[in-house]
Amino acid sequence: MVNYCIYQDRCHAEVEQKMKEFLLIDEAKEEIILYLLKENYLNEERFTRSYIRGKFYIKHWGRAKIRIHLKQKQISEKLISKCFDEIDEDDYEKTIRRIYEDYYSKQSGLKEYQRKSKTIKYLMSRGFEYEKINDTFD
Template sequence: MSIFVHSFFMDKKSFTFDEIKLKLVNYCVYQDRCHYEVEQKMKEFLLIPEAKEEIILYLIKENYLNEERFTRSYIRGKFYIKHWGRNKIKMNLKQKGINDKLISKCMDEIDEIDYEKTVNKIYEDYFSKQKGLKDYQKRSKAIKHLISKGFEYDVILDILKND
């Protein structure tokens, strides 16, 4: 046991401040990140609070770390690729420490017509896959599915009324 623990710590590589800073720059360049994600990544390195702060400020100053850009990118990706509704997107952004005001400001990334079309398509696809059920049961299951994907109940009902 002690041999394993000893060799485990021997294999841990230590990095200079500049190497850590470069690793975090690359982390942000690869994909838009929020402050929370960068702070979580920093936990991999033994940094004093002043060093963490200096790196965060550098990333912001050089525009590697931009909360609004991250939020907009996240909203587009989760809606247009994963087909999440606004509620699920908001909840996940809040878990990443993004404030309500910024989330609301960036929600214009989702086109209203695209939103309605997506709700319709998911509803129709899910409804048509339900076998051996009465229509009202299929409808109920499809609505529950849309809610679980983060779509708002009133939006779902409005769209279904217009069908």
């Protein structure tokens, strides 16, 4: 389990899921979790910050999509909100603008309002908030 956690930051849910594969008794699972926590191989805040940075700066996901995926990994709302400072506000707006312009320019043969609404829907599917998209282009 140490190697599993060293390879990449993991959350509790991922570690527990992996341990299910080993068919361990509950006491052994608890001992392993405690050891990983004590030795700092398992750290929820570090995982959350790393996940947010990766999904935004590499995959270009918006906050809404990142939040949903973290909740699926059983990360608390309080911790998620605390860690969103990993995304620089200027970078967030630049990313929205860049994705908007790139996607918008690829829409051809459509009326202006269709291009715009299709592009906004695309950005929302990437996890960007409607209000933030509008604020960026007003």
